[in-house]
Amino acid sequence: MSHFDTLETRSPAERESALAARLPQQITHAKVATAHFAESLKDIDPATITSRAALARLPVLRKHDLIALQQKQRPFGGLAATPWGKLGRVFSSPGPIYEPEGRSADYWRTARALYAAGFRAGDLVHNSFSYHMTPGAWILEAGAQALGCTVFPAGVGQTEQQVEAMRDLQPQGYVGTPSFLRILLEKADEMGIKLPSLTKALVSGEAFLPPVRDALLARGVTGYQAYATADLGVIAYETPAREGLVVDEGVIVEIVRPGTGEPVPDGEVGEVVVTTFNTDYPLIRFGTGDLSAVLAGPSPCGRSNMRIKGWMGRADQTTKVKGMFVHPEQVAAVVKRHPEVAKARLVVTNPDSSDLMSLHCEAAASDALAKAVADSVRDVTKLRAEVKLVAVGSLPNDGKVISDERKYD
DSSP: OOSSOGGGGSOHHHHHHHHHHHHHHHHHHHHHHOHHHHHHTTTOOGGGOOSHHHHTTSOOEEGGGHHHHHHHSTTTTTOOOSOTTTOSEEEEETTTEEEEEOSSTTTTOOHHHHHHTTOOTTOEEEEOSOOSSSSHHHHHHHHHHHHTOEEEEOOSSOHHHHHHHHHHHOOSEEEEOHHHHHHHHHHHHHHTOOOTTOOEEEEOSSOOOHHHHHHHHHTTOEEEEEEEETTTEEEEEEOTTOSSEEEOTTEEEEEEOTTSOOBOOTTSOEEEEEEEOOSSSOOSSEEEEEEEOEESSOOTTSOOSOEEOOOOOBSOOOEEETTEEEOHHHHHHHHHTOTTOOEEEEEEEOGGGSOEEEEEEESOOOHHHHHHHHHHHHHHHSSOOEEEEEOTTOSOSSOOSEEEOOOOO
16 A cells, blocks of 8 residues: 555545534633633634635644743643643743644654654664654654554764664664764764665754765665654655655645745745644644645645645744844735735845845835835834835845845855
């Protein structure tokens, strides 16, 4: 069997119909079971949220808001629906941001990604993600065990001991970062140890660059990548087609213009916003702060869900100009005041060692519009900016709303 289940190959119409049925239920649950969504969605009738277009009208909760929310209402900012005793674990990520783990099998939805990477029941999996405070190791362990694999909890560091354990236990698969796998294989070469059993890997936590992928393949290890976060679990995963990442069946992914909640056209780079059907931690329109873009059409591997290009940078481009913070949301607020502007990009430079803001706007040439936009920038940011009107479609498709190009030589 080349696919994990029939959900992966159902028609797009079947998938959208299923999502339309599940969305109102999940939003109702989030409003009833969590203090945060009871307030933020208080004016929303869940019965009306039955499509992606309707979902796009709801507010985006961004990851950088979690620290303040959790400090205000501990431990989870009013976002968790399950109390102590019914949760299995709680984790801490830098911030700190605390993440709950429920008790359901494959809580983080990792088995599907492992299956696409070639893992099967009966495999021994060498897990080199950290088992300390953060959920990385547990995310992969839960999926491997749900798939019927056995896990060796190697954790991080102690490369010689890890190589010796690989020699002795002969795992079929590895999970962890790609760079650490490369380090382990190079250490094995130094120690004169062969690892013929190790043939597959699911990597995450950092970019899986082609040179690293090829270096692993040269040593007999075929690696694939998964895109996951500590808040959401697996969002998308690579398949043997190696054409982007296929979105997991347990989430809805939108790509929105940074600083807004507005979906962008397919192919345009924007922020990854995710809605989960997790009942313990029901995140609705959660802005990851990561950039990506939708790839058109289905994957050649036969999986029919949306594909994204993978991680393409960070959407949170907040910068400080003349001692004041400027946020992507402020650029979006300026654009919203002027329907003539199709897209904008704030460029910050420092000629003569003095900060200068230039707002490049895709719009027809108009002195009156340029002056009006400049007034809006000053009103919203309390800073002055030069406004440059450029041809529609001429700004780079890289998801950047603020480009800090200052030099400090």
